[in-house]
Amino acid sequence: MGRSSFERRLLGILLLASAVIGFGTVVHSQQGAASAGSHTQLTDDLVTANRILAMEGVLDGYGHVSVRSETNPNRYYLSRSLAPDLVEAGDVLEFDLDSKPIDPQGRTSYIEAFIHGEIYRARPDVNAVIHTHSPALIPFGVTDVPLRPIYTMGAFIGGGVPIFDIRTATAETTDLLIRNAALGRALAQALANHGAALMRGHGAVVVGASLQDAVGRSVYLQINAALQLQAITLGGSIQYLDTDEARKLETIPNRYSRAWEMWKRKAMGK
Numbered sequence: 001m002g003r004s005s006f007e008r009r010l011l012g013i014l015l016l017a018s019a020v021i022g023f024g025t026v027v028h029s030q031q032g033a034a035s036a037g038s039h040t041q042l043t044d045d046l047v048t049a050n051r052i053l054a055m056e057g058v059l060d061g062y063g064h065v066s067v068r069s070e071t072n073p074n075r076y077y078l079s080r081s082l083a084p085d086l087v088e089a090g091d092v093l094e095f096d097l098d099s100k101p102i103d104p105q106g107r108t109s110y111i112e113a114f115i116h117g118e119i120y121r122a123r124p125d126v127n128a129v130i131h132t133h134s135p136a137l138i139p140f141g142v143t144d145v146p147l148r149p150i151y152t153m154g155a156f157i158g159g160g161v162p163i164f165d166i167r168t169a170t171a172e173t174t175d176l177l178i179r180n181a182a183l184g185r186a187l188a189q190a191l192a193n194h195g196a197a198l199m200r201g202h203g204a205v206v207v208g209a210s211l212q213d214a215v216g217r218s219v220y221l222q223i224n225a226a227l228q229l230q231a232i233t234l235g236g237s238i239q240y241l242d243t244d245e246a247r248k249l250e251t252i253p254n255r256y257s258r259a260w261e262m263w264k265r266k267a268m269g270k
Contacts, residue, residue, distance in 0.1 A: 042067060043089045046077055049128075049211050051267035052260075054085035058132050058218045063203070066116040067211050068127040069094070076120055076129075080107040097121045098181065112177055115205060118184030119191065126207040128214035133203040136225040141198035145232070147225060149241040154224030156195040156217055158246020164190035165200045176202045196221055215263070216256025 046067050053059040061083045069075040074097050079087045093109065094102045099117035101109055116129045140147040140161070147161045148154075166174055169186035176199070178184050187205065191197040195217055196206045206221060208214030231238045241249075 040089075042070060042077060043092045045211050046079070046092055047087055047089055048264050048268055049130075049215050050079060050084040050087040052215055052263040053130065053132070053218060054083075055267045056219045056263065058130070058134055058222060059084040060133070063130070063132045064110050064112070064116075065130045065211075065214070066095075066128065068120055073120075073124065075102070076116055078110065078113060078116055080104075081110045099184070111179055114181050114184030115178045115187060118181060118188045119205065119207060122185070122188040123191075123193075123207065125209060128208045128211045130206045130214050130218045131203060132206065132218055132222075134218075134222040134225075136222040136229070137198060137204045138201070139229070140225060141200050141202070141204070147198065148228065149246050150224055150228045150231060150238065151241070152249055153220035154227075155241060155246040155249035157221065157224070158241060158243055158250070159194060161196050161198055162190050162192065162194055163198045163200060166202075167200075176200075212254075212256045212260045216259055219259070219263075 046065065049065045049067070050059070053063070053065060059065070063084060064078060065084070066076050066078040069077065076095050076097075077092050078095055079091045080093055082091055091107075093104060093107060095109075095113060095117060096102065097117045097120055099109075099113040101107070112131060115131050119126060119129050137147070139145075141163055147157060149156075149158050164187050166176055166178075166183065166186075169183055174183075178187055187197070187199070191205060191207070195208070196204055198204050204221070206214055206218045208217055228238075
């Protein structure tokens with residue numbers, strides 16, 4: 001017995017709906033796979049950044065580096081509390097901007113994760129944050145001698161490097177660690193629109209538009225500090241980069257990409 005006109009129309013509608021749902025599932029699956037792939041690459045790059053910074057002496061057993069999510073600007077990735085040179089992909093956790101891990105699975109976070117969350121919240125242009133205890137930077141955070149660009153690779157500090165003194169952020173005596181969101185916000189305010197800020201008696205924070213930028217800046221910032229100290233000990237006047245020179249150098253695209261590839265090969269053995 002043949003189907004009625006109504007039955008044929010109903011069957012056609014059902015077949016069309018099934019096709020649409022199936023197509024949507026495929027698209028969603030493909031998007032999910034792309035997102036997972038991006039996350040994996042970002043995780044790998046974060047591991048690489050940890051290894052490079054340890055290899056170059058920017059980080060030792062302490063300090064940390066994070067990267068903002070490529071798909072959700074209100075999330076970022078940071079290793080569990082671990083010496084940077086030991087970080088593996090499985091150690092990377094996802095955080096919200098309150099610096100709460102999304103799925104810690106019993107893993108401990110860095111005490112100072114608030115540094116990262118509050119800087120990302122205050123600076124939409126920043127996609128990577130590094131907290132370093134680099135010894136070369138410490139003297140400039142506890143004296144009135146400003147850290148200034150002395151050679152081309154230090155150009156990003158041409159606009160100055162502010163000093164964050166935690167005593168201005170709280171009336172309480174602290175251990176200098178950024179243990180809560182309020183202190184993280186105060187640090188982010190001190191950083192303002194600069195590429196780096198010194199932390200009195202503690203270290204520094206360095207930021208960038210990408211992991212490559214932040215890593216390159218961190219490596220060359222400590223070299224710049226060492227060179228500046230050498231120049232000061234020689235006596236006499238020092239010819240620092242002027243503001244226009246520094247600004248022009250910072251317009252060079254992919255400024256640290258060549259160094260990143262070299263460091264990556266050395267740090268990761270490939």
